[in-house]
Amino acid sequence: MAFLQFLVFLAVTFVAVTANPTGRVVGGYDAVSAQFPHQISLRFQHRHTCGGSIIASNYILTAAHCVVETGTTPYAAEYFTIRAGTHNRIAGGVIVQVKRVVVHQGYVVENDLALLELEEHLTFSSKIQAIPLASAEVPSGAEVIISGWGLTENKGDTLPILMQWNTVTALSKSQCFRKILMSSDALLCLDHPSGAGACNGDSGGPATYNGELVGVAGFVVIGCGTSRPDGYAKVFYNLEWIHENMI
Missing domain, CATH: 2.40.10.10 (Trypsin-like serine proteases)
Structure with a gap:
């Protein structure tokens, strides 16, 4: 029962990476013109x-x-x-x-x-x-690029003018489960250190690997920029x- 209560708590602390768009990719870099034409x-x-x-x-x-x-x-x-x-x-x-x-x-x-x-x-x-759609699963440990105009910090309040981007790491289903107690064939789990990752305003944005669209930004756990991985809808599965x- 305690395990189920923990799962309920985890579920209600998901933060959809959308709405109230006030910031950018956490810990990101300024994009340049035509860097992300998709x-x-x-x-x-x-x-x-x-x-x-x-x-x-x-x-x-x-x-x-x-x-x-x-x-x-x-x-x-x-x-x-x-x-x-x-x-x-x-x-x-x-x-x-x-x-x-x-x-x-x-x-x-x-x-x-x-x-x-x-x-x-x-x-x-x-x-x-x-951008081409994913042609295969993303290997565990692969470096994946994310981009968008989302928050730079968990409680930021200013949108960036320029698009931001960062590099994150794909996890296996078992690695994802160990970190956030979730795993699914439809979920792409992207890991990053504290102070990086997706945030509010990045939702729906791309995760790319080898020039293909592999994920669509969905949720963060607890808050933006924590050490917990972010959840992306897996393009290959869909x-x-x-x-x-x-x-």
């Missing part, structure tokens, strides 16, 4: 709330919790736009209206994915590119769902 800023009523990745000229992959109103029901697409083609959160690039929002039907903590169909196709350039829902 990364977009997802905007709710014209305000940055989450990240996302261009996976086709008219499709973005992001986190379900960035777009849902209740359960798996999303807000109307008209509330969302994306800014693409810039590492600057407030200037440059292009802003495109979202046409359709599709939330993963199995979304709870796992399967935290949503597809956004755009009103118009993006024009690819050096600053706007689709390839079938992604392809089936891209019309």
Whole structure:
């Protein structure tokens, strides 16, 4: 019973890496122009709330919790736009209206994915590119790159202008379970030292390995920048769902 109570406590201390977007990747570095041409800023009523990745000229992959109103029901697409083609959160690039929002039907903590169909196709350039989806599992111990405009610290209150990025380490299922008492085929566990990792405002943003999109930012445990690994939705596990829902 004590073990179950601990799991309940752990569950309620998850912090979704979304909403109240006030900061950047914890312990990150300034990105430069065209360094992450697949990364977009997802905007709710014209305000940055989450990240996302261009996976086709008219499709973005992001986190379900960035777009849902209740359960798996999303807000109307008209509330969302994306800014693409810039590492600057407030200037440059292009802003495109979202046409359709599709939330993963199995979304709870796992399967935290949503597809956004755009009103118009993006024009690819050096600053706007689709990223290939994961073609295999990420090996344990592999260095993975994360990026976004999320908090720099657990209780920060200022959004960065420039996108931030950092390097984290993929864990095996058993390693993940030992650290946060969670493991799943659908979960990519990314480890980092204290003072690094994803945070509020990074949700939905990419984790990349060997130039492929391997994860979508989902949650942190206890708070941002702790020594506990962060949880990302595993792209490789969800390839079938992604392809089936891209019309």
